Amino acid sequence: MSDPGPLVAAAFDVLPSTAAILDSTGDIVRTNETWRWFGRENDGPTDVVCGHGNYLEVCDASDDPVAAEAAAGIRALLEGDESTVSFEYPCHSPGTKRWFTMQATAFEHGGERYVLVVHADITERRLAEERVAAQAERMESFAGMLSHDLRNPLSVALAEVSHLADVTDGSAHESLHSSLERMSTIIDDALVLASADDVDETRACSLETLTRAAWSHVETSGSALEVRGSETVDVDPDLVGHLFENLFRNAIEHGTRPGTERESDEPGVTVRVGTLEDGFYVEDDGPGIPPETRDHVFESGYSTVEEGSGYGLHIVDRVARAHGWSVSVGASEDGGARFEITGATHERTDADASATAP
Numbered sequence: 001m002s003d004p005g006p007l008v009a010a011a012f013d014v015l016p017s018t019a020a021i022l023d024s025t026g027d028i029v030r031t032n033e034t035w036r037w038f039g040r041e042n043d044g045p046t047d048v049v050c051g052h053g054n055y056l057e058v059c060d061a062s063d064d065p066v067a068a069e070a071a072a073g074i075r076a077l078l079e080g081d082e083s084t085v086s087f088e089y090p091c092h093s094p095g096t097k098r099w100f101t102m103q104a105t106a107f108e109h110g111g112e113r114y115v116l117v118v119h120a121d122i123t124e125r126r127l128a129e130e131r132v133a134a135q136a137e138r139m140e141s142f143a144g145m146l147s148h149d150l151r152n153p154l155s156v157a158l159a160e161v162s163h164l165a166d167v168t169d170g171s172a173h174e175s176l177h178s179s180l181e182r183m184s185t186i187i188d189d190a191l192v193l194a195s196a197d198d199v200d201e202t203r204a205c206s207l208e209t210l211t212r213a214a215w216s217h218v219e220t221s222g223s224a225l226e227v228r229g230s231e232t233v234d235v236d237p238d239l240v241g242h243l244f245e246n247l248f249r250n251a252i253e254h255g256t257r258p259g260t261e262r263e264s265d266e267p268g269v270t271v272r273v274g275t276l277e278d279g280f281y282v283e284d285d286g287p288g289i290p291p292e293t294r295d296h297v298f299e300s301g302y303s304t305v306e307e308g309s310g311y312g313l314h315i316v317d318r319v320a321r322a323h324g325w326s327v328s329v330g331a332s333e334d335g336g337a338r339f340e341i342t343g344a345t346h347e348r349t350d351a352d353a354s355a356t357a358p
Helices: 006-013 033-041 055-061 065-078 123-167 170-195 207-215 237-253 312-322
Strands: 018-022 028-031 084-090 099-109 112-121 203-206 224-228 231-235 270-276 279-284 326-331 337-342 346-348 354-357
Touching (some): 018 055, 055 065, 099 123, 203 207, 207 237, 207 270, 231 237
Antiparallel strands (some): 084 099, 099 112, 203 231, 231 346, 270 279
């Protein structure tokens, strides 16, 4: 192989990954300094460490399946069956876990075929993946504990309190019942948060169908839902159901103007759902969210009502992010809250429609 020149040789030497160039027979014709340093530090074969010898013969002499895979890939490149070969493999030392990726690329030079072999250290990425997997396992265990070990006895306690309220002065147990209900809400929200990042599969769903299904799962307290538009969106319907439920609960729970109380026979807020050019919105005609608190409403545990869990809008943000969307909050034309979810693609299924659900 012709001399690449001092500048190119110097640049090749300072590459952070180990690199070698093989000729059409598998002989090593050039290595960089990182290759030679790594070989010396790990007691590699002398010829290979020094940038000599035949790389394929060294691989063939090894009983390591990684070496066999490398040799097979390089031969495929030299024979013209492939242009690039890449795979990951472990290369642990006695006291350290290490992983590398080998990428080999064929190229022509001076009428001859060569292969550039690069081994890059991917240990930090693999360790991060292991930490994420361990965290996911812990979250799954935590979700199981919430679902069974806590929810079941809590259901029993709620039933007992309801029974006591039936046979005694019900008002004496209101605070206990309220506390148990709040615990149940927190458990439900925590279960959603444990899976809010897992979008395994999406499908096209009608925005109206999604919103009306979510509305049916919420205590509406005399509020009304208006759906404007009939588009479909690509979603994980279960997760997006939680997004809408929490936005609806937020509107209803905060639907009374500060300093006033709504009578039981007074109508609640009107919640409107409609489409944007690249997403959708949920807004209401309630008191709205003050500008100074809008930056905090998506934080975990943030709530302005005593009975709130503080996780509702955090769930909204997590579900949106899991789908690759963005969520923001502002004011509606009525002065209420308006949440815009952008980045969601949709298709119109028929003419715009507007309907109201009690």
